[in-house]
Amino acid sequence: MNILVTGGAGFIGSQLLRSLNENKKLHIISIDSFHGYYSRQRKMDQLKMAGDGFEFIELDLLEEKRVIQLFEQKQFHTVIHLAAIPGVPKSIENPHEYIDLDIKATVNILKASGLTKVEHVIFASSSSVYGNQGYHPVKESDARGFVASPYAASKWSAESFCHAYRHLYGYHLSILRFFTVYGPWGRPDMAIPLFVKKLLNDEPLTIFSKKTARDYTYVDDIIRGIQSVIQHPNGHQVYNLGSGNPVTIEELVETFRLFFPQFETIHFPHRLGDVQTTWADIKKANEELDYQPSISFAEGIGRTIEWAKRYERF
Ligand SMILES: NC(=O)c1ccc[n+]([C@@H]2O[C@H](COP(=O)([O-])OP(=O)(O)OC[C@H]3O[C@@H](n4cnc5c(N)ncnc54)[C@H](O)[C@@H]3O)[C@@H](O)[C@H]2O)c1
Secondary structure: OEEEEEOOOOHHHHHHHHHHOOOOOOEEEEEEOOOOOOOHHHHHHHHHHOOOOOEEEEOOOOOHHHHHHHHHHHOOOEEEEOOOOOOHHHHHHOHHHHHHHHHHHHHHHHHHHHHOOOOEEEEEEEHHHHOOOOOOOEOHHHOOOOOOOHHHHHHHHHHHHHHHHHHHHOOEEEEEEEOOEEOOOOOOOOHHHHHHHHHHOOOOEEEEOOOOEEOOEEHHHHHHHHHHHHHOOOOEEEEEEOOOOOEEHHHHHHHHHHHOOOOOEEEEOOOOOOOOEOOEOOHHHHHHHOOOOOOOHHHHHHHHHHHHHHHOOO
16 A cells, blocks of 8 residues: 655654554655755754655655656555645745645645545644634634634645545545644754753753743654554544643743753743644544553653754754
8 A cells, every 4th residue: 555755854754754664564655855944964864764664755746747647656545744844933934935835735735636546635734723722722623714823824724725625536634733743853943952952052041932831742642643543534534633731831941950950041022923822622533543642741851852962963
């Protein structure tokens, strides 16, 4: 059975490839364009970490003809579409690139999937589609498009195209809303990898706004969630994949103090486009996918620090 993973050189993609390698019945193909959002070298390292049990193709998903040719040639059963450019601040600087890479590239995947009779399309969306909802758990039906950044608008729009193409072609569609994913190989622009890097270099932590909280989710839990979704195509579904346990900025600082007792914090005002809090209601994923996050925040941070000491290129 042929399975496609787009964005396979990325943080989540490479860890998914590594876990899919263990299933010898699957023929896995991965695409990535090595977008310059962060370094090509880091993405090459991630691919190396993922092992050699898959076929890799360097391709930009905006090249529609090549995408369709590849789909015709490989006749994929399942497509896991992770490729995108992430991040709120860059989306404010350059919104048009997000329209291209997060919306148009997704449309190419959705159309190619329909034309070649893919059975199941899985789309990586984001907690950002909920916008600012206050400090309470959000369930899948709480998203209404009132988003707070161009990145979130591009994910919300891409979700809408997913619904349209599922209607046109009838494949199984699973939209997964990931909540702030962290862990070894964490994306280098995100808060936790940046904090770990600063702490290992004896630098103070830069904190934007004291009143934030994030539903940090350990990457292995996300990978187990995606694995479960691959095995449960079920019509037309949206799932939150989070930890269900938001961590306030004070709790985050306290957790880091378990590992680095002495460090300073520097505070800045709220950053444009950031939502104040995220908190996943994971009841649906728990009931339908048996999704159960199992790594506590302190344990996940410990594992991330150990990894950074060994592998991170500073
Ligand atoms: N990391 C998180 O906390 C998080 C949270 C919510 C949603 N997501 C979503 O999960 C997915 C994976 O995120 P990540 O953190 O692994 O990001 P990442 O940047 O590490 O990985 C994305 C990969 O997609 C590739 N890519 C981008 N545009 C492409 C194109 N046109 N053609 C081919 N490849 C292309 C990039 O080169 C990169 O390797 C993204 O869709 C992201 O929006 C991530």
